[in-house]
Amino acid sequence: MTRGSQSSPFDSRPALPGPPLPLYLLAPASRFQYLCPMRGRNWAKVIVVGVVYSVMTVVGVLWVIARDGREAFWQIVANERWSSIGLGVGVGTAVLWLSGWAAAKTNWGRTLDTFFAQVFGGFSVLQCLATAIASGIGEEMLFRAALQPSAIALAAKWTGAGFAAASLGILLTSLAFGAVHLPFKKELAPWTLFAIGTSIAFGAIYAWTGNIAGPMLAHAMINGINLSRISRKGAPTGPALTIHEKGGMLEFERR
Template sequence: MVALIFYGLMLGAAWLLGVVWLELDLLVWSERAQVSLGLQVALGAGVGLLAVWASRQSEHYTSWGKTLSEEFARMLGPMTPGQIQVLALTSGVAEEIFFRGFLQQALSGFEWAGGAGIWVGLVASSVVFGLVHIGPDREKFLPWTWMALGVGAVFGLMYLYTGSVLAPIIAHITINYFNLTHISRQAARAQSEEPPPSQESR
């Protein structure tokens, strides 16, 4: 419910600022070249799975990756399949429509930037996307912020290439679904390994 409310507000803000105020199409960037629907789906799924694989490698081979995974498991705890699906779907759709469909497209329209406007929009929206991914402990979650900045730039490039938010949405949902599933399993395993509370004898 919290996720639905939060991401619903994000979509509402994107609609008010992008559609009502700037008269933008939040789903399709008509000024950019568009590619086939099949290629958009394949690109989104491929990038998403590659990012999930990279996450598992960082967790396995780096101390910061392992710490980050443990912190997320401790913070989020075990989740039901329904909760994971709702979080992955709502975050993927709302964030991509807001950060790519609205923010990147809007910032790319700066007249002072001239021909570099699309790159200004890409960089600025990616930086903002990274900055909103700051965890409660900045030191432990700093790698997450940097990864979000990098992934945001990749999503922005996909948006530029396809002219649609579909590929970034699919990639974002894929990443969140598999990573949340992994985190949930870690949290459940950690709870099962905890020793039972000791009972004092009367």
């Protein structure tokens, strides 16, 4: 395919062979086209993500209650609420600017847009909103509210309580967050690095304020606005990769 081609990822959306089933559960937002490959099944995709992220939410809530008690659980949505929300809006805005810049100016950004356009092309605003809210609540409840304090407590056994333990705990949590966003092709590796970077920012908000609202809001903002942009406009034109099936394998072709 030539560099100047104007073809869109929406022109053809073949049913691609997916990775093993456990990866659907680890990174559902990137695997919908394998479960529901047809464009007309967008609500089925939303239902899939709703179920998976609901499970994450329940696991996170039960983890927090079992570790800290019910009263402590309610504090994570009451303490420093407005500080957390303000920081979340700021981080979300910065990440959205970076996402837009990367999609317009870099090959890796266009590659990610091309891939996610094949997954989410044709989503309505309501479908983007539902997906974003589900992912923001589910992933932040599991990784930030549940996993991160446990990781910080573990780190404190090595470094002693304080800034070093908090930093190490946030890093460990972010590496785990990146692990569930592992791509199945090296060309999508920036997605994992991007996930780790945003996770560190979300973790810092939660560690500073003790409130989960800001990370949830930032996460939902980023996913919702980016999904809406990709669904409405498709992947930007310019050098990128097209993804197609050949001989039962995924192939990436630079255009």
